[in-house]
Amino acid sequence: MKTIETIGEKTIVILYSIGEATLLMFSALVKFFSNYRNWSSLIEQIHFMGVMSLPLIMMSAFFIGMVFTVQTYIVLQGFGAESEVGLVLALCVFRELGPVITGLLFVGRAGSSVTAELGLMKTTDQITSMKLMSVDPIARVVSPKLVAMIISLPMLTIIFNWVSIIGSGFVAQGLLGMDGGTYWSMIQNGVFFMGDVLPGLLKASVFGLLVGWVSFYHGLYGVSTPTAVAKNATKTVVQGSMLILAFDYILVSFLGFA
Amino acid sequence: MNSKLNLIVGGFVTFAIFCLFFIALNASTVEPIFKEKGYTVHASFNDVTGLNVRSPVRIAGVKVGVVQNIVLDQTTFSAKVYILFENRFNHIPIDSELSVTTEGLLGAKYLDLTPGFESEYLKQGGIVQRTTSSLSLEKLLGKIATSFSMEK
Missing domain, CATH: 2.40.30 (Elongation Factor Tu (Ef-tu); domain 3)
Incomplete structure (x- = not known):
């Protein structure tokens, strides 16, 4: 009897928190457009989330492109199809690796810091004092961050895509001695912009929304003691990563993305 | 408004658009939206x-x-x-x-x-x-x- 009670209680708590997080996300989206002053803080947030993530994204993209090329080359050589190495990399990166890895890195870098920032604001009663001054904390703090996430994640993804094929081309032409013309023409003929590149970018936008969904909830509604803030940041990273991977599958297989 | 910040973000957006164009032109086939001649x-x-x-x-x-x-x-x-x-x-x-x-x-x-x-x-x-x-x-x-x- 006791176990059934606990299971029910846990389920209610989970459903309750999902509802709370979703309502928070939607109100943040709606409130963004009602306040024109948000545009300058949007730029600030894009700078923090997009520009400051660039070194991390570009370094990972470059090395992932390089190592992927070497590994695929070894396998494809067995079939005498090593000229396809660029095409394999480009399709993998544009359709899957680009959005997913950028999303995972983004949760770790931007999501956790947003949770920590909001948690600290709550601990130091900044949220309450905003409410006292009749400033809506969701419109003032959360909305620009959410929109910045939705905008900057696709941009980071397209940069990831570019850097990784550049890294791959560098290895293929420079170290493996492939012909540059074959390499690029294979990619150009095999990849379709509307069918392969754009769905990846749309997926990245959805991932941005998911990162916001998780990180704002844990920041604003989590327990706000100094140790709990650190735990909340960890929760954001763990749950955000799982959500990205799960939604990736849902988007691809049920909605026919990519 | 911080003008240096705007410049950096502008550079970021331009870089992303450059990457998009590079991929569209050099690394993929763009299907024509209008009817082909x-x-x-x-x-x-x-x-x-x-x-x-x-x-x-x-x-x-x-x-x-x-x-x-x-x-x-x-x-x-x-x-x-x-x-x-x-x-x-x-x-x-x-x-x-x-x-x-x-x-x-x-x-x-x-x-x-x-x-x-x-x-x-x-x-x-x-x-x-x-x-x-x-x-x-x-x-x-x-x-x-x-x-x-x-x-x-």
Whole structure:
């Protein structure tokens, strides 16, 4: 009897928190457009989330492109199809690796810091004092961050895509001695912009929304003691990563993305 | 408003747009949104296994058009393939032959056009009469297998 009670209680708590997080996300989206002053803080947030993530994204993209090329080359050589190495990399990166890895890195870098920032604001009663001054904390703090996430994640993804094929081309032409013309023409003929590149970018936008969904909830509604803030940041990273991977599958297989 | 911040974010956005254009122009085929300029002809094949919409049509290895549509002719049960030729290739003789060919041993299927000798040229709505269907490796092996078993 006791176990059934606990299971029910846990389920209610989970459903309750999902509802709370979703309502928070939607109100943040709606409130963004009602306040024109948000545009300058949007730029600030894009700078923090997009520009400051660039070194991390570009370094990972470059090395992932390089190592992927070497590994695929070894396998494809067995079939005498090593000229396809660029095409394999480009399709993998544009359709899957680009959005997913950028999303995972983004949760770790931007999501956790947003949770920590909001948690600290709550601990130091900044949220309450905003409410006292009749400033809506969701419109003032959360909305620009959410929109910045939705905008900057696709941009980071397209940069990831570019850097990784550049890294791959560098290895293929420079170290493996492939012909540059074959390499690029294979990619150009095999990849379709509307069918392969754009769905990846749309997926990245959805991932941005998911990162916001998780990180704002844990920041604003989590327990706000100094140790709990650190735990909340960890929760954001763990749950955000799982959500990205799960939604990736849902988007691809049920909605026919990519 | 911080002007330096705006500049940095502007640079970031420009970089992202540059990457988008690079990928669109250099690393992918952008399907035209508007209707392509060219003329359509059609041809009937017994078997077009492996041929897809947007498969290339080539003369001597040079791409001159694409497969626009593949439908089944309900009366003859042959595959009716609509081909879009680019406008600049407007001197293709009317008695040319189309064959479904493979790039390499395992590559993708495409249509190879062997030019004929007539002085009349293909026009919008024209028909290519002479066609060769795709060579099916499975059918060929099946035939060899049955002919061997017949001999025994």
